[in-house]
Amino acid sequence: MELRHLRYFLAVAEELNFSRAALRLHIAQPALSQQIRQLEDELGLQLLERGTRPLRLTEAGRFFQTEALAVLAKLDLAVAGVRRIGRGEVGWIGVAYVTSAMNLLLPPILRRFHAEHPGVEVLLYEILPFEQPAALLERRVHVGFVRPGIDHAELVEESLYDEPIVVALPSDHRWAGRAQLEIADLVDEPVILFGGRMTRGVDSSFLRSLFRAAGVEPKVAFQTQYAESALGLVAAGMGVALAAAGFGHVPRAGVSFIPLAASAPSIPMKVAYRPAERSPVVQAFLKITREVAAGLPPWR
Numbered sequence: 001m002e003l004r005h006l007r008y009f010l011a012v013a014e015e016l017n018f019s020r021a022a023l024r025l026h027i028a029q030p031a032l033s034q035q036i037r038q039l040e041d042e043l044g045l046q047l048l049e050r051g052t053r054p055l056r057l058t059e060a061g062r063f064f065q066t067e068a069l070a071v072l073a074k075l076d077l078a079v080a081g082v083r084r085i086g087r088g089e090v091g092w093i094g095v096a097y098v099t100s101a102m103n104l105l106l107p108p109i110l111r112r113f114h115a116e117h118p119g120v121e122v123l124l125y126e127i128l129p130f131e132q133p134a135a136l137l138e139r140r141v142h143v144g145f146v147r148p149g150i151d152h153a154e155l156v157e158e159s160l161y162d163e164p165i166v167v168a169l170p171s172d173h174r175w176a177g178r179a180q181l182e183i184a185d186l187v188d189e190p191v192i193l194f195g196g197r198m199t200r201g202v203d204s205s206f207l208r209s210l211f212r213a214a215g216v217e218p219k220v221a222f223q224t225q226y227a228e229s230a231l232g233l234v235a236a237g238m239g240v241a242l243a244a245a246g247f248g249h250v251p252r253a254g255v256s257f258i259p260l261a262a263s264a265p266s267i268p269m270k271v272a273y274r275p276a277e278r279s280p281v282v283q284a285f286l287k288i289t290r291e292v293a294a295g296l297p298p299w300r
Contacts, residue, residue: 016054094141096127099227101145103246160293162266176256183214190221190239194230
């Protein structure tokens with residue numbers, strides 16, 4: 001039995017006339033009659049009472065009509081769904097991100113992506129940089145926003161922009177009104193670090209490396225995994241922190257953000273994904289990501 005048998009039978013069942021059904025299907029009437037006979041032979045029963053004018057469906061024919069309509073309706077939905085997926089209009093995408101991606105980059109990406117692809121579900125996961133490769137390779141997420149990078153041979157990383165580093169101080173700190181600072185100014189300050197591996201004896205923190213590059217061994221008062229926790233400790237007066245400039249665009253009670261000198265380092269924002277990723281949904285998301293990142297205002 002083939003789909004054409006169902007379509008042919010439904011045309012006859014609706015028209016109750018072989019000639020009209022054949023005209024509607026654009027085939028010869030004898031060919032249509034033969035196809036219906038083949039269908040009945042395969043089922044082993046009659047679907048039509050041919051001795052009446054107009055034709056009448058048998059009890060089995062009425063049941064078969066209902067079921068055939070349901071089968072074809074489901075098929076039409078499946079075909080439409082596949083085509084929408086192919087155009088990137090439906091589906092889902094998993095997005096991993098570091099905290100700072102939510103400051104300026106991710107909100108406009110998500111707003112535009114939702115407007116252009118309302119049928120796609122976006123699942124968001126805040127994941128530390130060193131944990132993102134596993135999430136991507138295990139297909140728990142499709143893309144990851146990461147900094148300073150993950151440097152994994154099986155993944156692609158694209159640099160989106162470089163963001164200046166600023167100093168986060170308690171609002172009542174003696175330097176809170178300064179126009180700018182040097183990392184060397186923080187030599188005697190209690191420092192709060194975030195990110196990096198938390199294993200004892202192993203520290204991959206990008207922020208610690210910035211202190212050392214400036215000839216400063218930071219006096220680490222606290223180390224947290226997430227930037228928001230570090231900024232909370234700054235607001236509580238527990239120390240100072242280095243952070244991406246984008247954090248200063250989000251009001252935080254008790255925290256002042258002071259730019260570093262013009263020669264200060266910056267930190268890249270990158271997007272990572274699997275090199276063989278061909279999903280139209282993911283490609284659409286990456287396209288929007290590149291365009292939004294390119295349109296962000298200059299930092300200085």
